[in-house]
Amino acid sequence: MSNITVMPDRSAGAPATSARHERRGQRRPRKPINTQFRTAVSPHQLNTTRGRIIYWIVLVIVVVSFTAAFVFPLYWMITGAMKSTEELNAIPPTFLPSHFSLDGYLQAWDLLGLGTLLGNTALYAGGAWLLTLAVDVSAAYALSKLRPALGKVVLALMLSTLMIPPMVIMLPAYLTVKDVPFFHWNLLNTPWAIWLPAAANGFNVFLLKRFFDSIPRELLEAAEIDGASPGRILWSVVIPISRPILGVVSILTVVNVWRDFVWPLLVLPDSDKMSVSIGIASLSSQMPQNVLVASLVIASIPTIVVFFLFQRHIMAGLTAGSLKG
């Protein structure tokens, strides 16, 4: 990776610099706004008095409005699980539960055996993530940079899979999983029934291909002249540059697998193989609403934590400079 120069000083950027600022901030509150990332707003303007005032006003507005619009539901959900059924249905709703109790959560954990379900789901999501990245990234790379004959047709066919509502092809897809043509494998109740269809994702291939298209040709040609094989170029040039979009694709894949429920309901009928979304969906119509909300909270925590941990690493710190090569 080092010979391809991805500007290590910048790619390490965000976490390190922000930490530095925090430390400095205690001593010197009026620090200049970090302008290491060059974006549309001019750094000079940003650090004038007027620029700063506007910046802080915008920041406060954005933080406050986003918190109100997007965090409130999370709060409502977490506290909702602590309310009784009657309180949960109260109109207007109460903002604080009338008494603090984790019973709903304990009940949900026990009732559903959420531990097993979460473990299964982690396996499905993790495997789908790895397989999707491997399959879709190499496909997008081939289509974008190697440009084989019929490449356009292949891409158009992949794109066409987005045009059809997934539930229409569910039945034939299920028959395929039950008995894979030519191989005659029965994938029911195996993780492959989730992993393989997840990798056939036209959205990912299309998106990745477009990002790879925007990588300057010179960069790859330089590596090619150095004698790097296509595989090596993909690994050492394309992937490092594309970390932001790889991060996005990873998150979309994991969240999709985590949330999908009709397909797993079909292909994972065994109750000890179930994913968490089926577990909850299939029982949602026969449990008290607060227990349902509690199980939904527990089920969403892993995705939220994974996203929170990874998005810093995946999305932060890679700036435009990395494309200079």
Add this chain to the structure above:
Amino acid sequence: MKSHKLSILLVSGLAIAAAAACGTDDSGNSGNTGDKAGAAAGSAGPVSISVNCEPPKTNKAERATFEEDLAAFQKLNPNIKISKVTDAFPCYDPRTFEPKLASGELETVFYVNFPNVGRLIESGQAADITPYVNEIKTFKDYNSSIDLFKKDGKVYGLPTDGYGMGLVYNKEVFTKAGLDPNNPPKTWADVQAAAKKIAGLGPGYVGYGEYSGNNVGGWHFTASIYGRGGSVITDDGKKAAFNTPEGKAVLENLHQMRWVDNSMGSQLYIDWPALMKAMAGGKMGMMLGAPDVLISLRNDFGGKFENYAITAQPEAKALFNGGAGYMINPKATPEQIKAGLKWIEYKFLTPGKGQFDYVRAKGANLTVGQPYPDLYGADTPSGQAVNELRKANANIDASQFAGWVEGSKGIPPKAEPGPYAQEIYKILDTPMSAVLTRKDANIDQLLSDAESKVNSLLASKG
């Protein structure tokens, strides 16, 4: 450009070839399900069947009794092996039914709720069990609920749960509103008056809750018009029959409560759990529902059971029949059909066994005493046996159901409106949602529009 077109041709050719190859694979395979092979292997050997609708893990007590029954049944019938038991819930899921049927994964004995029975028979997706029903001891004691499973003199399944419609109400809310909880409404005028008082309790109180979408709106319209003595389709099933004074009365009553009395709240309830959750929330006075609603409020929705009661549907002339039953996989062999029926008989139809083992149910702290499943005629031996057992082991307050039991006596049941019930319900959602969302809804117009839609639907089905 030329090569471009050529390549498209090539790929599509390949795809078709692949499809053809795979197609033959499938048809070869679906004819040879594991179960069939097992059964065919030796007629002397054990018959292997699979069953569904095991209560989910969350329902510990009922799951335990189910497993007990599985073991006892196989001990009693050593030549029957129940090779697979599935516990997916809901037991009948329209989204998974056909894929499972197509792939041979569908259980030998499968659960189905009443609204879907007609169309499964119509489309040939349930086995004909006519030759075997006489081996079932209690078959002759069935009440009219069995009729739903019959077509042209043949029998395609067995009801195992059944109840007529009633009016579910919250006694606590009644008391708060100054109404007598032991003297629930007997007429629709009473319902209106009570609903108005309940809504007057303050914000969030709903006098009377009703469905309006996702086909449940039409389903409750059907229940209401049956109660008033009307019909949804003509007896021959060829024409709509709801554009009548009865149909109009249903909608006018709702419109009056929603817009004049303002006693129905403004929340729209679009699926079964929505209204149940609202009812369990303790601020809704009344809803149309069968006695299973009470048990479900207690077991599944965390409602305060002692607060609820059910009384007869006001002014009822016929009761919409709700319930569920079991059918047999159309790909099953005769041996499997026989074995499957034995299982249904043991688990669901024998007084003192399976679901009618009220002694065990009482011991397991399950509710006993609710007046359903209502499967047998009241004066048949099976009906009497079930009733006695029920009475002897009751562990719930019978008075919560007494109004319904007394008031519903002698009122004839009425079944789902034919095999296209769901299509008709969808059409009837429109007038239901219209009167609940529009003050200026033109009821005559809504009914005649729906009528012509149902007529053209039925005409197209021939």
Add this chain to the structure above:
Amino acid sequence: MTTASIPAAGGRRRQPTKLRRAVRRNVTAYGFLCGALICFAFFSWYPMVREVILSFQKTNFVDPPKWVGLENFRTVVNDPAFGPAWVNTAVFTLLALLCGYGIPFVTAIVLNELRHARAYLRFVVYLPVMLPPAVSVLLFQWFYNPDYGLFNQVLDLFHLPGLQWLNSTSTALISLVIVSTWMNMGSGTLIYLAALQTIPSELYEAAELDGAGLFKRIWHVTIPQTKLILLVMLLLQIVATMQVFIEPYLLTGGGPENATVSVVYLMYQYAFNFGNLNAGNALGLMLMIVLMVFSAIYLRVSRDNTV
């Protein structure tokens, strides 16, 4: 991968012919593609072919299927909800485009400018995507309640008349659009943010030296540099919103008075509630053809031959 790399290293010295180079490039490319081709062939293309076949058949999955020509298509076209479903879907897509397309892009540009709370804001924008739809639905049912809902309370605060939201044929669709935008904007925002991060900073510096103001810089640098992704996302979003299902299914049940019946909602009814999977397939095929024709025209009009 290794087989491809060996000739690549040695080939340069031997000066291979044009043909040999092309063959080698194709072999390598299909080597990279084979995983995807297998996955797509088995789990997307083959099921799609079968879907097409099913829409011309009548089958109960017990007896052998019958070919019925266009009967399934006739069934769905004659459904009284057929016309409204397409109109609703088109209106929904148009409205969703107005909100759902612009808002994430603007959000991404703003977030990209901020130097503080970056991780927090990205996290927060993406939260609704991660929340189970059931929770969002419960929440919005309360927000939209005409009597006690939060939205009408806020309107009341400003002395504005309350709306009927989901309860009125005129506002139900736009209410669903709001929910849909809220639920889905996180993905778009993240994708745009990723795109913004690939814009070389020299371009901004150069534009600044030319005297371009902030909005000019956005117009002349940001948008052209992200044009590829913007065009792709526009297409993908239209294709996705034309398949709107979960919002009407969970929030309105197609009502009131069919005002929120979408094409996919109708298809779901046929395939699963009416027990007429073949008619559902026919409707799905019609939607697919519409989307494909649209995409083909779109890709041509956007004069973008890289697809």
